[in-house]
Amino acid sequence: MTSLNKITDFRRPVAINLANRPTASSCDDCGARRHGLCDALSDDEVGFLARAAQHVSLQPNTVFIEEGEAALYFYNINSGNVRLFKSLPDGRRQITGFAGPGHFLGLAATTKNMFSAETMEPVKLCRFSRSSIAAVFEEFPVLERKLLDVAMHELVLSQQQMLLLGRKTAIERIASFLLSWAERLEICASGALPKPNVSMPLPLSRTDLADYLGLTIETVSRSLSNLKREGLIDIPNIHEIILLRPQALSDIAEAAV
Amino acid sequence: MTSLNKITDFRRPVAINLANRPTASSCDDCGARRHGLCDALSDDEVGFLARAAQHVSLQPNTVFIEEGEAALYFYNINSGNVRLFKSLPDGRRQITGFAGPGHFLGLAATTKNMFSAETMEPVKLCRFSRSSIAAVFEEFPVLERKLLDVAMHELVLSQQQMLLLGRKTAIERIASFLLSWAERLEICASGALPKPNVSMPLPLSRTDLADYLGLTIETVSRSLSNLKREGLIDIPNIHEIILLRPQALSDIAEAAV
DNA sequence: CGTGACCTTTGATATGGATCAACGGCCATA
DNA sequence: TATGGCCGTTGATCCATATCAAAGGTCACG
Structure with a gap:
């Protein structure tokens, strides 16, 4: 839980200076809109979010998050779908879910990735340094609220999946x-x-x-x-x-x- | 997803007037502290949270959240442990997790409960009207941030459980x-x-x-x-x-x- | 249009865990 | 201390799904 505070402690100083942010860009740059996450952000802010990230294009079947590796980034998917999974050393694999445009990945406060993610088709996504999580939330508090909703919904889905898998x-x-x-x-x-x-x-x-x-x-x-x-x-x-x-x-x- | 906006839309006016809140009471009243959720709240605020709720004592093996019923409340556990589960009509049951002091239950933005909860021992908890969720978050934004961390951690746990159940x-x-x-x-x-x-x-x-x-x-x-x-x-x-x-x-x- | 690689379907058999059954331990109550 | 009910353990058997095997489809590529 120590790393948790490092990332989300609300007292952390804001590293991003929105006063210097670039001017508005298309919201299409930001997959977050697909989840309604951008509803409350101005185009200026959305453009800023998009510019704060590295934009990445991936081929199909590319593993871009590997379980056990250091968790350096979090991701926002712009287009394409990915599968999320966990594996056992002998090769058994459990897909825990799918993520598409708008989904955020890698937000959990852990030092290592707790799951793997692999593209199922050509994928475009935004990659953010995890050290900027606190700053991003500081600038866009509404993002937190929306993400909490999304996370709660995913917990509901995973409970359904546990019933399915167990019974x-x-x-x-x-x-x-x-x-x-x-x-x-x-x-x-x-x-x-x-x-x-x-x-x-x-x-x-x-x-x-x-x-x-x-x-x-x-x-x-x-x-x-x-x-x-x-x-x-x-x-x-x-x-x-x-x-x-x-x-x-x-x-x-x-x-x- | 309509009810989602109803509950968490950040524009919603604040219904709780902290200026009139009662004076500080013991933080022990608020199970949230157990999860570090109160770290950033003053004793005044914690006392207020505790007073905003109905305090309930439950006997062992009491089902206090029933899947499918209208989701009128959310809960914060003060003491004791509960099991969370989903059932099939023929009686098959899947326990999806356990919750203890500090845990919040029933935050997901659904109109019906998506799982059942049953006490495993004598339990004390605070019950909040769900219509006050937005107001509570408005007063204590840090709660949201911490809850997001907790939710992310629970997603990690449920992914582990899916691997266990599936493979x-x-x-x-x-x-x-x-x-x-x-x-x-x-x-x-x-x-x-x-x-x-x-x-x-x-x-x-x-x-x-x-x-x-x-x-x-x-x-x-x-x-x-x-x-x-x-x-x-x-x-x-x-x-x-x-x-x-x-x-x-x-x-x-x-x-x- | 043919070839080969890969994926899916279908069939035969094996097996891990479910089901059915009986017994034993513990505890509350008299 | 005796009794009954509940829970847990152990054994015997069964069955749903895994595993093993082979054949059929589809598609990319020459």
């Missing part, structure tokens, strides 16, 4: 995943079901799916085939799923009695 | 749990191993252990017996574990190769 069967995991993925894609409102027959892109390999759901690729494949055989979904191709009967999926996912 | 074997789960429990009790520094032969209270039933680790009580019992048989731990009684060889436990927990 659900393979078919329940797949059904749960399909519905939560639809929510993530905003195909339906949070907590609501998508309409029947909606199509959904699924840009994940079976390996990613298995590592996210705590299964093997064979079990993932079989479970999807079962759902298809029973007419609850259709699978026109590997990276597309049609949710034929969302209600039936939900009954399976929530183990309705 | 570890029964014996690895038990070994991981014993070491993380020692950390929680501050028997050892975060990330460090306890010294050999340290004794540790374990005020959890086998059922709680099973529901936390995604196993059955029989498998928990067998795994503990195995570790005992191999001389890595001793179990003088149900609610006490002696960590004879923490390094060996760690090798199992981390699947050292």
Whole structure:
């Protein structure tokens, strides 16, 4: 907890001088807007945030955060999606979540990275030195408030995932995943079901799916085939799923009695 | 996400008038101190926080947050420990974590509770109306900063738990749990191993252990017996574990190769 | 259009942990 | 000290999913 205070102690002097900041630039530079994090920032301030960072473009399948390495930076994703995961020495892997445009990574107050992050497609992101965290928060206190909301929401999601990993069967995991993925894609409102027959892109390999759901690729494949055989979904191709009967999926996912 | 803005929109007018607040009272009233959340608050302010809440005493095994119910309050625990869990309609239960003195519960911006909370022993806590969240944060902005740190730390813990639930074997789960429990009790520094032969209270039933680790009580019992048989731990009684060889436990927990 | 690498699906078999069952220890109560 | 209920342990068996194996699809590249 010592490093915690170093980073977020509110008494820390402000290192960034906004009086000298550059003039406004497009908010598109700042992935934070995607999460509504910029709502309360002026264009000037958003431009400043964008300029305070190093802008990085990454190829697909690039590991840019490695578990165990020194935590020198935090990141804000501008475009593209990444997977977050933890690994065991023998190669077992658990994907703990996905992050897309607007997400912040590496904010936890630890000296080493507690997870790895790998791009799933071409990604653009902003990299900030962690020593500037306190200063950034000092300048943009509203960021803290919004980040707290985001963090609380992610805790809710990870609790759902713990229930899935600890107590659900393979078919329940797949059904749960399909519905939560639809929510993530905003195909339906949070907590609501998508309409029947909606199509959904699924840009994940079976390996990613298995590592996210705590299964093997064979079990993932079989479970999807079962759902298809029973007419609850259709699978026109590997990276597309049609949710034929969302209600039936939900009954399976929530183990309705 | 509409309710999110309702609660945390920084423009919301301040409803609490600190000018009229009561004079200082003991900080012991405020569980927040246990998490260092009060470090930056004056005794006056802490006393105010304590008075703004309803103080509640609960018997052991009382469910005071029920998943799915309207989320009317948030809570700050003063004394005692609680378990947080999610359930499926058929009775399967996943404990997602434990909360003790200083923890805040129910801060997520949702209209319904996303988990249940049940006391494990006599518990005292402060209950706040959720409609006052914005006002509380407005008066004590440092609270937000600290809560963000706490939330980030809990995300790290839940990622560890996802790895455990998704990819570890029964014996690895038990070994991981014993070491993380020692950390929680501050028997050892975060990330460090306890010294050999340290004794540790374990005020959890086998059922709680099973529901936390995604196993059955029989498998928990067998795994503990195995570790005992191999001389890595001793179990003088149900609610006490002696960590004879923490390094060996760690090798199992981390699947050292 | 053919080739090969990689990914997915499907089938056969193995196994870790769940389930079913019985027993034993502990504690509260009389 | 005896009794009953609850919890934990241990043993026997079962089953959901892992593992092993092979075949089929798809796509990039020559």
